Amino acid sequence: MINKLLCTTAVLLALAGCSRSDPNLNQTGANPDLPGLNQTLVPPMKIATPIGWDGETPTVPDGFVVTPMATDLQIPRQILVLPNGDILIAEGSGGHAPKLRPKDIIAGVIKAKGKTSVKGGNRITLLRDANGDGQPEVRTTFIDNLDAPYGMAFVDGALYVAEQGALVRFDYQPGQTRITASRQEVTKLPSAINHHWTKSLTASADGQTLYVGIGSNSNIGERGLAVEQDRAVVWAIDRQTGAHRTFATGIRNPTALAIEPTTSALWAVVNERDELGPQLVPDYLTSVREGAFYGWPYSYWGQNIDPRVRPQNPDLVQSAIAPDYALGSHVAALGLSFATAGGFGGGFSQGAFIGEHGSWNRQDLSGYKVAWVPFSGGRPAGPPVDFVTGFIKDGEARGRPVGVTFDAQRRILLVADDLSNTVWRIAPRR
Amino acid sequence: MPAVAAFRERLNPFRGILMAFPIALFSSALISDIAYLKTAQMQWSNFSAWLIVGALVFGGLAGLWALIDLALSWRTPARRAAVIHLAALALAWVLGLINAFKHSQDAWSSVGAFGLTLSILSTVLILIAGWLAYSNSTVREIA
Numbered sequence: 001m002i003n004k005l006l007c008t009t010a011v012l013l014a015l016a017g018c019s020r021s022d023p024n025l026n027q028t029g030a031n032p033d034l035p036g037l038n039q040t041l042v043p044p045m046k047i048a049t050p051i052g053w054d055g056e057t058p059t060v061p062d063g064f065v066v067t068p069m070a071t072d073l074q075i076p077r078q079i080l081v082l083p084n085g086d087i088l089i090a091e092g093s094g095g096h097a098p099k100l101r102p103k104d105i106i107a108g109v110i111k112a113k114g115k116t117s118v119k120g121g122n123r124i125t126l127l128r129d130a131n132g133d134g135q136p137e138v139r140t141t142f143i144d145n146l147d148a149p150y151g152m153a154f155v156d157g158a159l160y161v162a163e164q165g166a167l168v169r170f171d172y173q174p175g176q177t178r179i180t181a182s183r184q185e186v187t188k189l190p191s192a193i194n195h196h197w198t199k200s201l202t203a204s205a206d207g208q209t210l211y212v213g214i215g216s217n218s219n220i221g222e223r224g225l226a227v228e229q230d231r232a233v234v235w236a237i238d239r240q241t242g243a244h245r246t247f248a249t250g251i252r253n254p255t256a257l258a259i260e261p262t263t264s265a266l267w268a269v270v271n272e273r274d275e276l277g278p279q280l281v282p283d284y285l286t287s288v289r290e291g292a293f294y295g296w297p298y299s300y301w302g303q304n305i306d307p308r309v310r311p312q313n314p315d316l317v318q319s320a321i322a323p324d325y326a327l328g329s330h331v332a333a334l335g336l337s338f339a340t341a342g343g344f345g346g347g348f349s350q351g352a353f354i355g356e357h358g359s360w361n362r363q364d365l366s367g368y369k370v371a372w373v374p375f376s377g378g379r380p381a382g383p384p385v386d387f388v389t390g391f392i393k394d395g396e397a398r399g400r401p402v403g404v405t406f407d408a409q410r411r412i413l414l415v416a417d418d419l420s421n422t423v424w425r426i427a428p429r430r
Numbered sequence: 431m432p433a434v435a436a437f438r439e440r441l442n443p444f445r446g447i448l449m450a451f452p453i454a455l456f457s458s459a460l461i462s463d464i465a466y467l468k469t470a471q472m473q474w475s476n477f478s479a480w481l482i483v484g485a486l487v488f489g490g491l492a493g494l495w496a497l498i499d500l501a502l503s504w505r506t507p508a509r510r511a512a513v514i515h516l517a518a519l520a521l522a523w524v525l526g527l528i529n530a531f532k533h534s535q536d537a538w539s540s541v542g543a544f545g546l547t548l549s550i551l552s553t554v555l556i557l558i559a560g561w562l563a564y565s566n567s568t569v570r571e572i573a
Contacts, residue, residue, distance in 0.1 A: 039539055041531035101479045103534035222536040224472040275536055308537040310470040 019044045021278045021364045028282075028384050032326035034301060038277030046363050047114040048397035050419050058399065058415075059390035060426050064344075066388065067134045069414065069425040074121025076416040076423055077198070078256070078335070078403035080152040080159075084174060085409055087127040087136075089416065089423055093120030094148025094164035094197035100223065111360060114397065116419050122146050124161065126177055127423070132410055134425050140177040143170060151201025151257070153210060155239060162199035162212055165191030167237060186210070187242040190230040193217045196271075198334075202257040203239070205264035210237045211247065211288075213254030213268060220273050220308050221297045232296045234268065234288055248288045250320060252296040256336035256403065258352070260287070263378035269333035269354060270323065272300060278362030279329045285336070285354065285373060285380070286323035295320040325380045330359035331367030335404035335416070338375075344411065344428060351375040353387060353413055355401040368392045370401050370415055388415060388426060438502050445495050445563055451488030452519075453560045455481045456526065460549040463541050475540045478549070479533040482526055489523045489556070496563075515562040522555035 019040050025033040060066045070076075073091055080088045099105050123146055128138035143149075143161070151162035159170045159179070166188050171181040189199050189212060196215025203210055216232040217223055234254055236247040253271040260267050266288045272281035273296070281300040293316065295302065297309045302322035305312070327333050335355020343349045351374040356367035370388035373380050391399045399417035406413050415424040459481035466474035496516040503512045529548035533540050 039535060041528065041535070100476050101534065102483050102530070103479070106534075218536075220536045222472060222540065308535075308539045310538045 019277050019363075021362055023364075025279055027279060027328045028326050030325055030380070032282045032301070033279075034282075034304065035277060035279050037280065037307070039275065040277075043275045043361055044278050044363050045110065045360055046365060047110060047360055048358065048365055048368070048392055048395060050114065050116065051393070051396045051398055053398045053420055053422070056398070057390075058388045058424060060388055063429050064426055065429050066424055066426045068422050069129070069134060069136060070125070070127055070139065070423045071421065073125060073421040073423065074118055074123070075116060075418050076125075076402065076421060077150050077418060078152060078200075079405040079414045079416055079423065080154060081405060081407045081409070081414070082154055082159075082172075085128075085130070085132075085407070086177075087129070087407075087414060087423075088142060088152060088159070089125045089127070090146075090149040090152055090161070090403075091121035091123055091125060092146065092148040092150070093122075094150075095194045096197075097193045097195040097217075097223075114360065114400075114419075116421060118421055120148065122148060124149055124152070128177065134427065138177055142177065143179045148197055150198045151212065153201050153203040155203045155207040155210075160186065160201060160203070160210060160239075162189065162201035164194055164197040164199060165189055167199070167201070167210065167212060167242075185242075186239070187237055187244060189235075190214055193223065193227055195223065196231075196253045198253075198255055200255055200257045200268070202259060202266070204266070205259050208239055210239050211235070211257050211266055212237060212244075213251070213257050215253035215255070215271075216296060218297075219275065220306060222308075225297075225309075228297070234266075247290055248292050248294065250294040250296045250298075251288070252294075254288075255334045256355075257288075258336045258338055260352075260375070260378050261338050261340045262350070262375075265378065267336065267338075267352070269327070269336045270294070271332055271334075272329075273297075273306065274330070274361045276300075276306070278364070282326035282329045283331050283333045284323040285325045285327055285333070285352065289321070292321050293319050294323060301326075325373065327354060327356070327371065327373075327384065328366055330361045332357035332359060333367075334402045335370070337404045337406045337413070339406050339408075341408040343406065343408075344413075347374065347385070348372060348387075351380075353404045353406060354384070355404040355415060357400050357402055357418075358391065358397065365392055365395070368397065368400060370404055370413075387413075388424070391417075434502050435506070438499065438508075441495075441499075445492065445499065448488055448492035448495055449560050449563050452485040452492060452522065452526075452556050455485035455488070456522065456549070456552045456556045459485065459529075460546075460553045463546050463549045466541050467546060470538070472537070475533065478541065478545075479530070482530045482533060482549075482552075485552070485556075486523060486526050486530060489519065489526065493519050493523060496559075511562050511565075515559050518555045518559035518562070522552045522559060525555070526552045
């Protein structure tokens with residue numbers, strides 16, 4: 001039995017072994033190196049076993065301190081800071097994709113090994129740290145009984161929450177620690193299957209439009225292309241009427257949206273497809289151009305054809321544009337927040353913080369950190385820099401970053417960690 | 431060894447039942463693979479994936495029986511057929527295992543030319559194994 005197990009393992013390793021990463025490839029920036037397609041019978045996989053922080057903290061650059069602002073959360077995802085400085089944390093887990101193949105069952109078991117065992121809260125928690133010492137005096141459940149809340153935006157005295165199946169509004173009284181107003185549905189969001197269930201949200205600079213990112217219903221169309229109607233898109237929703245138009249398409253899984261402060265342009269971080277090798281396809285940060293097609297599922301990084309999709313669509317591929325800035329393959333970017341009002345100053349004045357949840361589809365763990373992409377004139381200007389690290393220790397995962405939020409009032413960065421169920425607070429050392 | 435021969439004959443229905451599964455399932459997977467390649471409808475590929483797994487489960491049990499049968503027929507004229515039967519079955523099973531992984535790839539890659547080839551080979555080999563299983567009865571030896 002043991003022998004059989006060893007043999008099986010050896011065979012699987014042999015099948016996956018021919019797909020090692022080449023450390024010399026530069027997979028970040030505007031023109032990432034793209035190796036050839038490398039499909040293997042078993043995709044290269046490495047799941048970092050969760051071990052927790054054991055009293056330790058992530059690593060931040062010199063001149064900064066990091067402290068846990070809240071622990072024992074129930075799968076924190078995205079963070080929003082209200083005008084009065086109160087911090088909202090969306091907690092939960094969604095998706096109801098049926099398992100269609102033996103693979104779905106096996107992959108589910110494997111990927112669960114890298115996740116928390118805590119059940120998603122389906123709520124929004126409020127933290128109040130009025131004196132700004134990093135220790136909240138108040139912690140309450142702000143809104144309960146939500147359906148996998150993820151994106152949040154605050155506009156004109158109301159909180160907007162993107163649940164996995166609807167965009168909803170809650171009217172808010174300043175200073176409230178618990179919402180009393182009833183929930184108002186702005187519009188339903190596509191939620192059948194919800195293979196990628198997170199609905200990212202941000203408001204336009206003038207507050208009139210709400211942008212919602214809707215992920216694809218599969219890796220690459222393996223659930224059939226019919227279920228991809230209204231998926232892998234960004235919707236622009238009129239805040240008053242709830243009417244929507246499709247703003248951009250072919251954008252596989254836009255997991256966080258944000259407005260760039262100097263140009264007011266919409267930007268997104270997007271998770272690209274798996275199982276083409278350890279270094280395909282790079283996840284990316286991009287400005288979201290109205291009417292643009294970003295390739296999914298037919299092509300990646302512009303017009304590189306993905307042969308797995310049939311029937312192919314060469315005419316549409318001709319219109320595919322390449323994103324602005326690669327973040328690295330399989331880093332799983334889930335958080336995006338621009339530094340505003342001068343950021344932390346110095347090298348961290350203008351740019352974007354990116355929360356990278358971390359990879360499964362490569363042997364060399366990638367992501368598992370918060371990166372900083374410097375900007376100049378509203379465009380990325382230079383290679384990414386590590387900002388928060390230490391999520392991996394000896395190949396095991398202490399945490400996994402999701403949402404990141406820069407709070408200009410307090411000059412802090414908040415990072416949601418959905419493995420250790422913590423929100424980290426990073427502040428300049430006084 | 432009349433006792434052993436009688437024992438083999440008494441167990442023969444088990445082999446018949448076990449072999450019926452991989453014979454039917456591998457060949458059905460071949461048909462649904464062809465249907466997928468003709469239509470690009472994912473459901474056909476999903477069917478194939480489960481059919482192949484079913485063929486592996488029952489094919490594995492049939493292989494176990496083929497091993498026992500080989501031991502029992504070691505000193506008889508039936509040995510040659512038993513060896514070929516086991517070899518064909520084992521090869522069909524190994525190719526089926528590779529095909530199960532092939533069918534775990536996404537969309538068109540779940541079948542493609544390689545998956546179809548494996549399905550054809552598994553089907554042909556399992557039919558050979560079945561032919562030998564069903565014709566290699568002790569009746570013939572006695573006659």
